[in-house]
Amino acid sequence: MSAAMIRSERCGQVALVRLASDNPLNPLTDALMDQLIDVLLRNETDPQVHATVLTGSDKAFAAGADIVAMSKLDYASAFSDDYIGRSWDRIRTARKPLIAAVGGYALGGGCELAMMCDIVIAADDAVFGQPEIKLGIVPGAGGTQRLPRAVGKSTAMLACLTGEPLSASEALAYGLVSKVVARKRLIEEAIRVGEQIARHSLPVIVAIKEAVNRAFESSLSEGLLFERRLFHAGFSFADQKEGMAAFLERRQAAFQNR
Structure with a gap:
């Protein structure tokens, strides 16, 4: 059995879910994503949960997918196993609001995971980016599709084709995030927004x-x-x-x- 890599707690009608890998960069391994999906699906069926806040460690929301695992893949195995799509696409089925509370790095799969959420609140030290081009691959969890919808074609092209990151203030200016707050207020603010939502029908x-x-x-x-x-x-x-x-x-x- 995989070690627990997700911590979840309740704050009234808001669930606070933390990516809590032993690696503070929270690489998005299959095991971590499977555990995350299980927690999110439990929240979906819990009538007391009206919204979920998803966050990471002090160092990173998530700094990317599992490069160690990806380095061993070939086309046949990636395609037949539906790598990434097998678990990640299930997040799209979440009907209740997901609020990403992003501090530190949100790169590659981490940025894509944040964009899967309905609202993104960033700490002032947050860094967003799609650096896959530096690894010789194309983003695989929505980076080329959700990012243009959030920031427009030109900015998305710049981010994806150079691999260079966006700061929290740039992400706010481009419309990638809803608001930027001081790091010490990140979770408090995300829960406050969740509570605002949760008081409604x-x-x-x-x-x-x-x-x-x-x-x-x-x-x-x-x-x-x-x-x-x-x-x-x-x-x-x-x-x-x-x-x-x-x-x-x-x-x-x-x-x-x-």
């Missing part, structure tokens, strides 16, 4: 995440139709009745997540 949280994600995967007209259908469906929720009644009665809503 869980079915509505899930629906909004689906609708925003649809904006990146469909045409505007299809996305608008999808949004409108979710809007109409929302009138079947007990939480819609409660939310609007609370507004009209000038009180705090007591959502029941149904």
Whole structure:
């Protein structure tokens, strides 16, 4: 059995999940990713968890994929085993919000893992990048696809074709992260954002995440139709009745997540 490389704790309705490999750079080995997926899937089925904060060590969120393992691969084994895709793609199935709290290095697979999350909050010492070109390979977990959607084609090309990193302030200016905070406030701020989300109706949280994600995967007209259908469906929720009644009665809503 692999040693535990993920630490998880609850902060009210927010789960705090830490990448905690023996290596402080948190290389994203198959074993670590399998454990991470298991924890995230448990949070998906836990009705008390409304959002998850994902973070790393003091030195790195994650400084890349497992280069030792990759150095031994050939095409046949990478393809037949669906290397990276086998486990990483399961993160896309998470319906509840994922908040990346990034401090230190988020390079290669680490940057790609952060981009899989719904919100990215960076410490002022965070460093983002896709240095795969320096290893003679193409990014394999979304670096060439999610990065252009976040920062635009030109900046993504510069990052991927040179392998040079982006500082936290550059990542904020380019739209890769939502906000930058002092390192000592990183976890506190990420949990605060998670708590802001978690106080709302869980079915509505899930629906909004689906609708925003649809904006990146469909045409505007299809996305608008999808949004409108979710809007109409929302009138079947007990939480819609409660939310609007609370507004009209000038009180705090007591959502029941149904």
